[in-house]
Amino acid sequence: MLRHFFTLIWNKRKTHALLIVEIWASFLVLFGVLTFLLSNLRNYREPIGFSYEQVWSMELTNNQDTTDVPAKVESILRRIRAYPEVESASRMSSNTPFTMNNMNNSVSYQNASTLAEFYRTDESLYRTLDITMQKGRWFGPQDRSARYTPLVINQKLQEKLFPGENPIGKTIKKDDTHFWKVVGVVETFKGKGEYMNNTPAIFEPLTEKDWDMSILIKTRPGTDATFEANLVKDVLAMVRNWGAEVTYLTESRKTQHNLTLVPVIIFGIISTFLLINVGLGLFGVLNLNIARRRGEIGLRRAMGATERSISLQFLGEIWVLASFSILLGLLFAVQFPLLHVFDMDAGIYLLAMAVAVVVIYLIVTLCAWYPSRQASLIAPAVALHED
Amino acid sequence: MIKLQNVEKVYRTSSVETLALNNINLTVNKGEFVSIMGPSGCGKSTLLNIMGLLDEPSQGHIEIDGRRVESYQDQKLARLRNEKLGFIFQSFHLINDLSVLDNVEIPLLYRNTSAKERRELAREALEKVGLSNRMKHFPKQLSGGQKQRVAIARAIVGRPEIILADEPTGNLDSVMGNEILAILQKLNADGATIIMVTHDDSMARQTHRLIRLFDGTQVQ
Ligand SMILES: Nc1ncnc2c1ncn2[C@@H]1O[C@H](COP(=O)(O)OP(=O)(O)OP(=O)(O)O)[C@@H](O)[C@H]1O
Ligand SMILES: [Mg+2]
Numbered sequence A: 001m002l003r004h005f006f007t008l009i010w011n012k013r014k015t016h017a018l019l020i021v022e023i024w025a026s027f028l029v030l031f032g033v034l035t036f037l038l039s040n041l042r043n044y045r046e047p048i049g050f051s052y053e054q055v056w057s058m059e060l061t062n063n064q065d066t067t068d069v070p071a072k073v074e075s076i077l078r079r080i081r082a083y084p085e086v087e088s089a090s091r092m093s094s095n096t097p098f099t100m101n102n103m104n105n106s107v108s109y110q111n112a113s114t115l116a117e118f119y120r121t122d123e124s125l126y127r128t129l130d131i132t133m134q135k136g137r138w139f140g141p142q143d144r145s146a147r148y149t150p151l152v153i154n155q156k157l158q159e160k161l162f163p164g165e166n167p168i169g170k171t172i173k174k175d176d177t178h179f180w181k182v183v184g185v186v187e188t189f190k191g192k193g194e195y196m197n198n199t200p201a202i203f204e205p206l207t208e209k210d211w212d213m214s215i216l217i218k219t220r221p222g223t224d225a226t227f228e229a230n231l232v233k234d235v236l237a238m239v240r241n242w243g244a245e246v247t248y249l250t251e252s253r254k255t256q257h258n259l260t261l262v263p264v265i266i267f268g269i270i271s272t273f274l275l276i277n278v279g280l281g282l283f284g285v286l287n288l289n290i291a292r293r294r295g296e297i298g299l300r301r302a303m304g305a306t307e308r309s310i311s312l313q314f315l316g317e318i319w320v321l322a323s324f325s326i327l328l329g330l331l332f333a334v335q336f337p338l339l340h341v342f343d344m345d346a347g348i349y350l351l352a353m354a355v356a357v358v359v360i361y362l363i364v365t366l367c368a369w370y371p372s373r374q375a376s377l378i379a380p381a382v383a384l385h386e387d
Numbered sequence B: 001m002i003k004l005q006n007v008e009k010v011y012r013t014s015s016v017e018t019l020a021l022n023n024i025n026l027t028v029n030k031g032e033f034v035s036i037m038g039p040s041g042c043g044k045s046t047l048l049n050i051m052g053l054l055d056e057p058s059q060g061h062i063e064i065d066g067r068r069v070e071s072y073q074d075q076k077l078a079r080l081r082n083e084k085l086g087f088i089f090q091s092f093h094l095i096n097d098l099s100v101l102d103n104v105e106i107p108l109l110y111r112n113t114s115a116k117e118r119r120e121l122a123r124e125a126l127e128k129v130g131l132s133n134r135m136k137h138f139p140k141q142l143s144g145g146q147k148q149r150v151a152i153a154r155a156i157v158g159r160p161e162i163i164l165a166d167e168p169t170g171n172l173d174s175v176m177g178n179e180i181l182a183i184l185q186k187l188n189a190d191g192a193t194i195i196m197v198t199h200d201d202s203m204a205r206q207t208h209r210l211i212r213l214f215d216g217t218q219v220q
Helices: A002-011 A013-045 A067-082 A155-161 A224-236 A251-293 A294-302 A307-331 A335-339 A346-377 A380-386 B044-051 B072-084 B099-109 B115-128 B145-154 B172-188 B201-205
Strands: A053-059 A086-093 A102-111 A112-121 A133-136 A148-152 A171-173 A179-186 A200-207 A214-219 A243-248 B001-012 B017-028 B033-037 B059-064 B085-088 B162-166 B193-197 B208-214
Touching: A002 A013, A002 A307, A002 B033, A002 B099, A002 B115, A013 A307, A053 A224, A053 A251, A067 A086, A067 A200, A067 A251, A086 B001, A102 A155, A102 A171, A102 A243, A112 A307, A133 B115, A155 A179, A155 A200, A155 B099, A155 B208, A200 B115, A214 A307, A224 A243, A243 A251, A251 A294, A251 A307, A251 A346, A251 B059, A294 A307, A294 B072, A307 A335, A307 B072, A335 A346, A346 B059, A380 B172, B001 B193, B017 B044, B033 B201, B044 B162, B059 B115, B072 B085, B085 B145, B099 B145, B115 B145, B145 B172, B145 B208, B162 B172
Parallel strands: A112 A200, A148 A179, B033 B193, B033 B208, B085 B162, B162 B193
Antiparallel strands: A053 A214, A053 A243, A086 A112, A086 A214, A102 A112, A133 A179, A148 A200, A171 A179, B001 B017, B001 B059
8 A cells, every 4th residue: 555655656756846845945944943943942941140130230431531440430339339229239341241242252271272251340240140159159358369360150161161170279371470260160141141042151350450330230129210310420420521321131131132032033933934835835736736636536436445545645645745855854954963063052953853843744734634635525426527 | 236216316506407317217237238328418427427336316226235325434335336346437547657557456455455466466457458568557658448458457456246337448449449348248258247338339239238318317
């Protein structure tokens, strides 16, 4: 039975070529879109590693004033910390959470080397952002007079530079005269938000000479915009002709999310339309195919085929074609994990493949269902009568 | 073997109603070779289709081997068509994408026959119609007479007791036509009951019995 139908499909391969190409192409598109969606989803499910609720970011601008800038920023920070509404405040380089700013550099340890995001900050950031330590500690007063520069790294960096080792106490050469020493490891730190890929991160202390002018302020629950206005007014009173702008991290997080979600949604919509199109095309082709084969259907019925076996024949044919197309598609798709195209987990690719396979079979079945059913309902006498 | 009682067939479309068969009473006995004649449009094919369970009468009863089949569901009808009946059509109805051998195997697909046995039976059937040298050919590579012989092989491969032929020689010249008739006569001699629609008087005369239709009514 099966051999008979395989022969039939094989002998009709030229007629089927276009259909195969169509299914193959939609499989690949689906695979691409799903990889994109799933990697975002996977990122989303990974914790960002800090808390942004009640945290404000104040961006200072010194404008023309260039005298004693680091000291002025420090005194502003001290002033901010003095408010009862403020739980904790930290200075930070301009790559504060959910901004577009980046400060990455490569770091190496022995033979390993990787790109990492550098955050310059102070001893209290872990409190301001409620960062969970996994090993060791955040840098503190005990490091101030040390000859090395203390570092806190995230686990991703540990995996890259110190695989299988305890990184605490390890030193990394910074330049000819300076050393970094790892004092702590945090779980994750995804500064760009949930959709960001978990990448290596390094926190190093600000020095007295650094001009970094972002201040993260963790306020007490219930603190409102009135305090914000007072805060800005007070700060600006301290430094003439400076500027100060406050944004809530919850707001910038939303903006950052939209940057990721908008393309995801656009991609999703486009590919949904594409799949609907493919589905309709398939439906049309199958309908036509069945209309052309009414004679064959009538004949098979006359020879003893039941309605069910006619339905199954047509469904089976499309499944064989889909399987063949998917197989061709998989040959392409497996190249991505094999050749490590894009820095992505093989798991994501495999999951995308699996989901794409299921979706293609679903679409194909859905589109073939009705025509196949119609085919089985054709009255044999009528079908035979026609040609 | 086949018995029709008060069979009536009405084709209804939205605008017209055609009475294709009117009160047909008819019995075909085992081993008979019956021919059906009549002018075009008088209902010959309709009658054959009803006898072959390809179509349902609007009224009346059909008995096959003494059993009424009106209430039969799709599965049972398909089984009857498959096991009891063999069809031969004027336009052959071969599947162009299948070889001669694969075409002949079709009825055996719908019963439990192993691939090996199917091949053997198909070969045998093709031998009976004198086409064993064309098994790997495709229908497009055959003449009309050869195509009809493939169709006959397909009709007999499942060893049905009844063969229904709707103008089997209609598309063929008289030499080919006589060849086909000879094959049918041989099958009849071997025990098959044959009902054949024809336009050809000389062929009808070579059968046991002639049924004449006129405008859906049996006149002889
Ligand atoms: N599916 C159908 N729908 C409507 N009318 C039909 C249908 N099939 C047949 N008829 C009508 O029924 C009548 C009998 O048709 P049938 O095909 O049985 O004639 P026939 O005797 O086989 O003719 P021919 O010798 O030309 O093959 C005709 O008038 C035809 O128009
Ligand atoms: Mg006819």
